[in-house]
Amino acid sequence: MNVLIDEATLQAGLDRLAAEIEKRYRGKPLTLVGVLLGSIVFLADLMRRLTIPYGVEMISSRQVATESNIQGPLFIQADLLAPEVAGRHVLIIDDIYDTGETLWELIPQFDDFKVASVHAAVLLKKKNRQRVPLGPTLVGFEIPDVYVVGYGMDYRGYYRNLPYIASLSPEEMKNLAQNGG
Numbered sequence: 001m002n003v004l005i006d007e008a009t010l011q012a013g014l015d016r017l018a019a020e021i022e023k024r025y026r027g028k029p030l031t032l033v034g035v036l037l038g039s040i041v042f043l044a045d046l047m048r049r050l051t052i053p054y055g056v057e058m059i060s061s062r063q064v065a066t067e068s069n070i071q072g073p074l075f076i077q078a079d080l081l082a083p084e085v086a087g088r089h090v091l092i093i094d095d096i097y098d099t100g101e102t103l104w105e106l107i108p109q110f111d112d113f114k115v116a117s118v119h120a121a122v123l124l125k126k127k128n129r130q131r132v133p134l135g136p137t138l139v140g141f142e143i144p145d146v147y148v149v150g151y152g153m154d155y156r157g158y159y160r161n162l163p164y165i166a167s168l169s170p171e172e173m174k175n176l177a178q179n180g181g
Helices: 007-025 040-049 081-085 101-113 170-178
Strands: 002-005 030-035 055-065 071-077 089-097 117-126 138-143 147-149 165-168
Touching: 002 007, 002 138, 007 040, 007 089, 007 117, 007 138, 030 040, 030 081, 040 089, 055 081, 089 101, 101 117, 138 165, 165 170
Parallel strands: 030 055, 030 089, 089 117, 117 138
Antiparallel strands: 002 165, 055 071, 147 165
């Protein structure tokens, strides 16, 4: 395991992101919408840093398999989200921006909820992986194209509790998989 972002650097990045959010949304009705499950630690720490008023909602996004077993489009599972975000500025909070396909699918769906605006803040953005012409508005850190764990992100249930961001090599992932991880 290789530590990419140590705990102190991570905390300083969260302070910077919180300051950017406060500057951008001061005086506006804001709702933070966390994307389950990887964003939980990021969202919780970000919430503790914000001094402006805001609402909080959680969503789960998933892909539905088609009859031919091909992954279909992403959709938001949010039964009660619409009345909570209507007329508000929505900031989607997600752990990692990889290809961008998740945000590309999710952001337009917020139009149905009649929000004032919708943007995204991500803790991590992988370099040179974007496949869509839409990116997050706020980024904590850019990282190389590696598999990361820690700070809410896991590999097969392992390492979600780490207070820093680390990368796992393919060999480490293979060893975990072989040992029931």
